[in-house]
Amino acid sequence: MDTWSRETTVGRLTMTLPLVVIALAIPFGVVIDDLPQAVRFAPFVVSVGLFGLPHGAVDHLMPLRLGNVPLKRSLAVVGVVYAILGGLYLAVWALSPAVALLAFLGMTWFHWGQGDAFALRAFGGGDHIRTRSDRWASLVVRGGLPMLVPLLGQPEGYQRVVNGIIELFDPASTTALSPLFRVDTRLALGIGFGVFTLSSLLWTARHVWKADTSAGGLAWDAVEIGLLWLFFWLVPPVFAVGLYFAVWHSVRHIGRLAIVDPAARQALDSGEWPTALGRFYRDAAPLTVASLALFAGLYVWVPTDGSLNALLAIYLVGIAVLTLPHVAVVTWMDQVQYEKSRITDRQ
Numbered sequence: 001m002d003t004w005s006r007e008t009t010v011g012r013l014t015m016t017l018p019l020v021v022i023a024l025a026i027p028f029g030v031v032i033d034d035l036p037q038a039v040r041f042a043p044f045v046v047s048v049g050l051f052g053l054p055h056g057a058v059d060h061l062m063p064l065r066l067g068n069v070p071l072k073r074s075l076a077v078v079g080v081v082y083a084i085l086g087g088l089y090l091a092v093w094a095l096s097p098a099v100a101l102l103a104f105l106g107m108t109w110f111h112w113g114q115g116d117a118f119a120l121r122a123f124g125g126g127d128h129i130r131t132r133s134d135r136w137a138s139l140v141v142r143g144g145l146p147m148l149v150p151l152l153g154q155p156e157g158y159q160r161v162v163n164g165i166i167e168l169f170d171p172a173s174t175t176a177l178s179p180l181f182r183v184d185t186r187l188a189l190g191i192g193f194g195v196f197t198l199s200s201l202l203w204t205a206r207h208v209w210k211a212d213t214s215a216g217g218l219a220w221d222a223v224e225i226g227l228l229w230l231f232f233w234l235v236p237p238v239f240a241v242g243l244y245f246a247v248w249h250s251v252r253h254i255g256r257l258a259i260v261d262p263a264a265r266q267a268l269d270s271g272e273w274p275t276a277l278g279r280f281y282r283d284a285a286p287l288t289v290a291s292l293a294l295f296a297g298l299y300v301w302v303p304t305d306g307s308l309n310a311l312l313a314i315y316l317v318g319i320a321v322l323t324l325p326h327v328a329v330v331t332w333m334d335q336v337q338y339e340k341s342r343i344t345d346r347q
Ligand SMILES: CC1=C(/C=C/C(C)=C/C=C/C(C)=C/C=O)C(C)(C)CCC1
Pocket: 104, 105, 108, 111, 146, 147, 150, 157, 158, 161, 162, 237, 238, 241, 242, 245, 249, 316, 319, 320, 323
């Protein structure tokens, strides 16, 4: 696997930048409840063009760049995967929104976890994450931070978003998920996840104790985890999850895309990050626009009251439908890229 240290341009852009933004947002986020709703929704609005939505809009080029598949086949294969998985999932939303919502939370947990576990390894000096079990432990912790911690610290805001999405399709179904927000459920989940977070750090720390690796990557991992716990606990969920999506998950995935684009990699290695970003946007523009057309279609199909809450709910359903096939593509990327890294691990 190609790796970059945190001192390189790629390392700074993918690891340090998200960390600094999230750290600075904690004090701001704590007082944001008193600010207008538009401010709390701003990160999600920004994510339409800045990193968020575009980060998945280059999936159609992955078989070409990572598997040496010809362009036409690459487009066709990814197009079919998107049409089948996205179409089926859209049907689940219409038939049983509570099930679809739970699946969305679980899928995002997995996907944001897999993204961060990869970034730690490739850009974060995380050579304490080397075996399959290390990777799974890291995935569960990293995905649980944005999906579970807001539920523990800010259940009302969380429930408002969840209900808003379900109500688009069937207002009566919201009660199906109410046990999730009970205090005893949250307490059990919180204790479980707290214990898991600490155990996973201890588990991966064994590589450092055995002196297989330096402590730098582990320390960085632990600092990020601590900061994200604080961030998601304290900051209102719509703002927190939106900001994380735009400047953390998506930025790290875009860095990962540069690994498989030799021209972007070269530009980044010589510090020319605007060139690399330009290439990314050129690749991502057509399908970002197509995604917006899909969202517009959803808006026409599903009746809403036109409020900001309803628009966010539509946007999230649209993202959900696109995320299932996106996860399929990224899981395939994991397989190919980790397979390559196993060869280097043995050396
Ligand atoms: C906004 C929001 C939520 C869900 C957001 C999700 C699930 C976003 C998924 C985005 C994806 C998968 C992007 C692609 O990578 C919660 C947690 C229900 C609670 C409160 C606010």
